[in-house]
Amino acid sequence: MNYQWYFVMRRWLLLLLIIGLLGGCATRQMEPPLPQQNVVRPPQVNIDNISGEHSITVDVLIYNVAALPWPILANRTRALRLIGAELAEMRKLNIEPDIVLIQEGFRRTIKYMIADSGYPNWVRGPKTGDKMPKFSPRAPEAFKHERKFWKGERLGKIMDSGLYILSNWPILTKQTQPFYRYECAGFDCGSNKGILGAAIEVPNMPGYLQLFTTHMNARGSTGVSEQRSLQAHNLQIDHLDEYIDTHWSSDHPLIFGGDFNMKEARERLDYASGRILKPYDIVQHYCTVIDLECEVRMSYDSDEPWLDTNDLQGWASGSQVKVKAIMVEALFDEPHPQAPKIKGTRNLSDHDGLLVRYRLSWNPSE
Numbered sequence: 001m002n003y004q005w006y007f008v009m010r011r012w013l014l015l016l017l018i019i020g021l022l023g024g025c026a027t028r029q030m031e032p033p034l035p036q037q038n039v040v041r042p043p044q045v046n047i048d049n050i051s052g053e054h055s056i057t058v059d060v061l062i063y064n065v066a067a068l069p070w071p072i073l074a075n076r077t078r079a080l081r082l083i084g085a086e087l088a089e090m091r092k093l094n095i096e097p098d099i100v101l102i103q104e105g106f107r108r109t110i111k112y113m114i115a116d117s118g119y120p121n122w123v124r125g126p127k128t129g130d131k132m133p134k135f136s137p138r139a140p141e142a143f144k145h146e147r148k149f150w151k152g153e154r155l156g157k158i159m160d161s162g163l164y165i166l167s168n169w170p171i172l173t174k175q176t177q178p179f180y181r182y183e184c185a186g187f188d189c190g191s192n193k194g195i196l197g198a199a200i201e202v203p204n205m206p207g208y209l210q211l212f213t214t215h216m217n218a219r220g221s222t223g224v225s226e227q228r229s230l231q232a233h234n235l236q237i238d239h240l241d242e243y244i245d246t247h248w249s250s251d252h253p254l255i256f257g258g259d260f261n262m263k264e265a266r267e268r269l270d271y272a273s274g275r276i277l278k279p280y281d282i283v284q285h286y287c288t289v290i291d292l293e294c295e296v297r298m299s300y301d302s303d304e305p306w307l308d309t310n311d312l313q314g315w316a317s318g319s320q321v322k323v324k325a326i327m328v329e330a331l332f333d334e335p336h337p338q339a340p341k342i343k344g345t346r347n348l349s350d351h352d353g354l355l356v357r358y359r360l361s362w363n364p365s366e
Contacts, residue, residue: 040168056360065079066349067080075340079349080110087100098167099211103163123174124196132178135180144182154182155189160192163215175195177243185232186229193215195240205321215258216236217233230265233271240275252318259311281314294325311352313328321360322362328357332352
């Protein structure tokens with residue numbers, strides 16, 4: 001018998017048992033019923049005296065908060081409370097993002113971060129028990145049959161999607177769907193990753209704003225080959241593309257963002273660019289290549305900043321309301337003196353927050 005593998009198996013099963021037991025002992029904050037009608041700090045409408053065009057600005061933050069459960073990561077509840085406190089401090093200064101898209105909010109103690117942050121409206125993505133069919137028709141037969149039990153690919157979901165949308169403005173509806181149950185790779189299969197969408201009523205703007213956030217299959221941390229994790233990622237890109245095509249009404253503007261897990265992964269980006277990313281503007285590309293008037297308040301490591309990060313935002317205009325990015329900024333990118341260590345630093349997460357300011361404009365006479 002291979003005793004090394006035996007002990008690996010035992011540790012993996014023990015980890016599943018611990019997470020499952022801890023998950024069953026805690027309760028999440030009750031999601032407010034829809035529609036959620038609270039309004040905080042409505043945007044100011046600017047009117048062009050010559051053209052009559054109306055416009056507002058909307059600040060959208062995406063943030064992977066690394067709220068993985070213990071024993072995978074320790075002290076993340078403390079980090080969540082600090083993130084909530086930082087957002088609350090921004091609120092006191094009237095500079096908090098209007099909308100926040102959260103990824104990796106797996107811990108049930110995410111409820112403290114939401115409460116502390118002060119956002120009156122919020123919705124969550126797929127839950128642990130939400131089910132989809134095992135595979136889509138596009139899944140290759142080899143991909144189906146090569147699933148490995150000890151890599152977590154034949155086990156059930158032990159975590160939810162970790163996706164949340166927080167908003168200062170009314171959330172009218174939400175749409176949510178997990179990825180196909182086994183269109184995942186390696187240890188990522190333990191979380192019920194997928195898609196969360198919401199329709200936001202932006203005060204003084206015609207129609208509504210549609211939002212989507214997601215968290216896609218990881219690479220090296222999955223425990224499987226690069227090729228297998230790439231196949232899973234491609235299947236999820238196809239799913240996301242199909243989902244947005246079905247659920248986005250082009251009458252209304254769209255903003256999306258999330259952890260796409262495409263950092264330094266050109267094959268992943270090339271595949272995504274032929275699908276979900278192709279019709280839309282990606283902020284990091286737009287603000288560094290297309291429109292140099294877009295203000296950049298962050299540093300980049302290469303000439304292709306969209307490959308420097310897993311965290312991406314993008315948009316598409318609606319038939320009535322046009323959208324474009326006018327500012328991009330990194331938030332929470334510096335160590336915090338009270339933060340628990342994560343990957344050797346005292347940052348609030350192992351991701352920076354990505355804040356984008358969008359200009360939404362329309363002509364009332366059209």
